[in-house]
Amino acid sequence: MSAATMLLATGCGGHQGPGSQTAQAAHQRPVERGSVISATSVADLTAQEVESRLKKAGIETAQVRYGVQAHRIIYRTVTAKGKPTTASELVAMPKNGPRELRAVSWLHGTQVYRGDVASVNDESTDRATALLFASTGRAVSAPDYLGLGKGPGSHPYGHPRATVTASVDALRATREFARRDGHTLARSVLISGFSQGGPAAMMVGRALQQGHDPSFRVGALAPIAGPFDLSGFEAGAADDDLNRSPLYLAYFATAWNRMYGLYDTPSQAFRAPYDKKVETLFDGNHTGGEIAAALPRTSKELFTADFLDKVRKPTGKLRRQLHALDTTCDWRPEAPVHLFHAKGDKDVSFANSQHCRRQLIANGVHPKLSDEGNVDHNTTVIKALPEVIRGFDATR
Template sequence: MDMNSNASNSPRKHRARRLLAAATVVVLAALGTVPATAATRPMTGHDTASATAGRHEARGTLLSVTPVARLGRAEAAAFISGAGMSADTVRHGVRAYRLSYATITPQGRPTTATGLLVLPEGGSHRLDLVSDTHGTMAHRDYAPSVGEDFGRYAPYLHASAGRAVAAPDYLGLGQGPGRHPYMDTDSAVSASLDMLRASRTASRHLGRPLTGDVYASGFSQGGQVAMALGKALQDGADRHFRLRALAPVSGPYDIEHAETPALFDGRVNDTSGLFYMTYFLTAQNRLHPLWKDPSEAFREPYAGIVDDLFDTHHYEEQIIPALPATLKELLTDDYYRKLQHPTGALLAAVRAQDGTCAWKPAVPVRLYTSSGDTDVPIANARSCAADLAKRGVQAPVIDQGETGHNETYLTSGPQIVRWFDRLAARG
């Protein structure tokens, strides 16, 4: 299913990571004054989007800017190296801001979302933009604009190299309202696109206008989102943005043929598979009703608790112990068989998220993955590469070897920065 930046870690590792973040993130300092227009009234994020009915703001309208962090160059390097990543691409300090902006729900109704905008201190006046889309997060406070650990490694990595970074929280995470529609590709793309628009406005008001060039990357769930967002940009979703490159990491590009079968043959570890599939089923049931009563899918006593566990207010340390050890223990016999051979609404929900690689990018693409990943098996990247090859695009699958899921990003992230540097230098 989708692949999360947190679920495969033990609670002990999770607590250690938060302690690491607390030790390496500098105490928030005065970050300068946000222009009055940014703080006191909505700002239109793009000229071409149509306004929603009545009093609702146009999609991508920037609603607020809140400074959340400032790290000098040495502090940024310490934060990145403390995560286990190479810091040799760090050239600048960074300033980070939480943006609130107008977007839409999966049903197309107006709502709001938040995200993290990170700008380098120094470097070019006009900045290229990296869209960084994050992996699975169950608790809203892990989202990039609120959390201070894994959700910020990639944004700080790219910004410290000299680019602006737009990192959406997605719907229902961070400080956005409602539940998170986990693995709903369409709404993840609309929230990410509107985050780009809000970032364009905020960057201009913060004195660092954007060039319009977008380098799209993302990890795990965000790798799949990055591919779909790239297609939207190439198809002309917003005339202000030009897609330059795609570098997703460990995305679940093929739930039907790669990810789901791996749940049953040992390629996905039990804890991660259980976590992701439960999250997926409960979220998708709200979008594409999969059952009339949860007892059709889940055994007791889990049928009565699974939906509430994924309400964005429970941590993984709370969710995982509340579930059994395996999917077979969680699901009814009928639903366990159905998951292996999906039909009807379940198959439709799966296929609605697949196909993000079934297009022809006109920009360079690299697919980062690892053969040792037991959250998102390498078969997903190979399936994506095959879809692209059918359309005449040769995208290398870069295998990081026998590394785990999170470690795949820690290895890939700096490599992606260097690749983006080379592409930018070509003009």
């Protein structure tokens, strides 16, 4: 029987002898969020094998100290509306590491295809990133978020509550799995994330500081190349100022329409013939390459003029929902904050991290902001990761 099957089988059976009423009552109790449903081994690497995998991804290997075991965990959480559901994450842990481990919460960037996340795609940069953090002697929780990986339904792209609950419940599942593996997790959590994961890191950090789960506290925050001014980011996509503007804005439009109702019919947002197929493309089962090939090269060709104006000058509910994502840095972290970005980033401009830094300064915090230079969006995270680890090493 596999480890995953063993976890699922515990407590099951048809015996109705003495004590069965107690057993039935236990099964009827609400299931605890963050509880582990299954665990599937996806990697078991020596330190040398970790180094080889990181080199393949272009990631510096000087900080590797341990081999790594990684598992795909299915755990219990809640939907954006608070209803029970499940989600997946990658949990990576050092082999022969210390008994007590500090946890890293790694929050990934925009993924349109459910199979590209860390728990599923062995070749993903997010998988390599988790291996790197674990190889430094830390336990890594890398949630896939709702609706990606092995989670059911569609991904609620950028939904604040869903981002926090899926990520904190993933930390709870990581703690449970670590105990079964003979480890304990320290209270202090080191939080980092890339692109979409930048604002996610700040939201999760704020929730933990506010006591979302008192058994965890924020040890450090290190967001990388995040769209902290989402209103400005989407307006830039409407104006075709970004690399991949049509893809970013179409993902935003279809996901937020499901959550908030941005349009009544696709033809109100999308020009023909794209109005007949865009929503199907963003079902989580198409790769980024497939979607990009099916879309025009500009937002002007893809969207109606009225919808583009709505994005440039949001009002009402759209404006309120965007404001929540424009203010993920508008609080006072008690833990160190180090922002990373690159002035060469043509997907998410450097101005986004400056926006975050200004909000933090207004709250009395003076974070570092490191410029990774004239490199593109995806290279930014590759360059920043060794610096993130050095910063984490300096915290206690």
